[in-house]
Amino acid sequence: MARRVAICAAAQIRNEANIWHQRFQGMLLECFESLVDQTGLTFDMDTGVRSVVTCSDDVLDARTISDNGMTDVVGAHYRGEEKMAQDGLNGLGYAMAAIMSGHDDLVLLMGHCKESQSESRHMCTNLAFEPFYTRPLGLDYLNACGLQARAYMARSGLTDDHLAEVVVRARRQAAQNPFARKTSPVTTREVQDSPLLADPLRELHYSPVTDWAVGMLLCCEERVHEFTDKPVWLTGFGSCMDSYFLGERDLAFSTALQQASRRALKMAGGINTREIGLFELNDAAAYQVPLWAESIGLVPAGEGARWLEAGGPDRLQVNRSGGMLNGNPLMLGGLARAMEAFQQLRGEAGDRQVDSLQRALAHGTTGPAGQHHAVLVMEN
Numbered sequence: 001m002a003r004r005v006a007i008c009a010a011a012q013i014r015n016e017a018n019i020w021h022q023r024f025q026g027m028l029l030e031c032f033e034s035l036v037d038q039t040g041l042t043f044d045m046d047t048g049v050r051s052v053v054t055c056s057d058d059v060l061d062a063r064t065i066s067d068n069g070m071t072d073v074v075g076a077h078y079r080g081e082e083k084m085a086q087d088g089l090n091g092l093g094y095a096m097a098a099i100m101s102g103h104d105d106l107v108l109l110m111g112h113c114k115e116s117q118s119e120s121r122h123m124c125t126n127l128a129f130e131p132f133y134t135r136p137l138g139l140d141y142l143n144a145c146g147l148q149a150r151a152y153m154a155r156s157g158l159t160d161d162h163l164a165e166v167v168v169r170a171r172r173q174a175a176q177n178p179f180a181r182k183t184s185p186v187t188t189r190e191v192q193d194s195p196l197l198a199d200p201l202r203e204l205h206y207s208p209v210t211d212w213a214v215g216m217l218l219c220c221e222e223r224v225h226e227f228t229d230k231p232v233w234l235t236g237f238g239s240c241m242d243s244y245f246l247g248e249r250d251l252a253f254s255t256a257l258q259q260a261s262r263r264a265l266k267m268a269g270g271i272n273t274r275e276i277g278l279f280e281l282n283d284a285a286a287y288q289v290p291l292w293a294e295s296i297g298l299v300p301a302g303e304g305a306r307w308l309e310a311g312g313p314d315r316l317q318v319n320r321s322g323g324m325l326n327g328n329p330l331m332l333g334g335l336a337r338a339m340e341a342f343q344q345l346r347g348e349a350g351d352r353q354v355d356s357l358q359r360a361l362a363h364g365t366t367g368p369a370g371q372h373h374a375v376l377v378m379e380n
Helices: 024-039 089-100 121-126 141-156 160-174 188-193 221-226 255-267 288-296 304-309 333-345
Strands: 005-012 051-055 080-084 106-114 196-198 211-220 232-241 278-280 359-366 372-379
Touching: 005 024, 005 089, 005 221, 005 333, 024 106, 024 211, 051 089, 080 089, 089 106, 089 211, 089 232, 089 333, 089 359, 089 372, 121 141, 141 196, 141 288, 141 304, 160 188, 160 288, 160 304, 211 221, 211 333, 232 255, 232 333, 255 288, 255 359, 255 372, 278 333, 288 304, 288 359, 333 359, 333 372
Parallel strands: 051 080, 051 106, 278 359
Antiparallel strands: 005 211, 005 232, 106 211, 232 372, 359 372
C-alpha cells in the first residue's frame, strides 16, 4: 500500500518586484535556513535528506541547466537532485511519488523565480511557442491570454466590469497577506483606466513581474513526528496537458484542468468539490478566476459571470491569499498556491484565516493560456 505523505515545514520570502540585492542562490538560502531551523533536518546518508527537487526556469535564470548553480545551496551535493521545469506544483507531485513508492522517506523541495533580471517577460514567454509559425507572429503569454479572454467573454457574458471587480477583490484579499506584492486598494475606475496591454486585458488585469523563493520538507507518515506536530497531508494529485497549439483548443473551457482536478479528487478518496473549504487558483489574469472555476466544476460551464455577481468567490473561499494578480512568480504559481493552503490548514494565515478548514485545493498552470494544469488536494 502506498505511504501517506505530508508537508512538515515550509518557508517563503515575500513577493517583490525586484530583489536586486540578491542572486537566486541567496533567495533560496533564506528559505533553506528557515527549514533547518524549523525541523533540525540533516543530510545524513542514512536518516537525512537524500533527494532534492528544484523548481526553476533556465530562460528566466539566463543559463542552461540552471539548477547546477543551486545544488550546494539546497544541500543537493552528493544527493539525488531532480529539476522541475513546469509549474512547481508538479514538483510536489514528483516528491509525493518518490515517498509513496518507498524510494525516499524525506524529500526537500526548493523553488525560485527571479523574473526581474530578464530584459522582457514577453520575449521570454515567446520562446514557449512553436518556432516556425506561431513564434514569429510574436505570440507570448500575455497576448495568448488576450485571445483566451475574448473567447471566454463571448461565451460566458463576462464584461469589463466583471474583470475590474475581480481585481478589486484580489487587492482586498491581498491586503491581509504579508507575502503579497501588491496590496494597496484599487477602484473599478482605476482598473478600467489602466493601460491596455493585449485587448481586452489592461495592466491591472494581469499579474506583475515577481521575484520569489520557497522551500518545503516532505516526509512519509512514519517519520512525521520527528519534524512537526502539525503535518499537512497531500492526499490527491492530478495533472493534464492540452494541445501545444492555441487553435486546437477550446480556449473558453479547460478540459485539461477538468481532467487534472478529477484525477486529484479521485486520488483523495473520490471526494467532490463541495468537500473542499479553500480553493487557491492560479489566476495570472483576471478572467481566469471564473474560467478555472468552471473547469474545476465549482460552477456550470458558461455561468462564470453570474457566479461572480452572486459572490461565488467569497462564498467558496477562492483565493483568500489575493491570488496571482498580486504577485506571480512564473513557474512557481502552483507552489505559491500550495504555500497558502499549507498556512491555512495549519491555522497560520492570520487575518485571512478560513475558519474550521480541513481540506484545500491548490492549482498550478504552465504554458500559454493554461496549456498544462496540475491540481493538489491537501488536508490537515
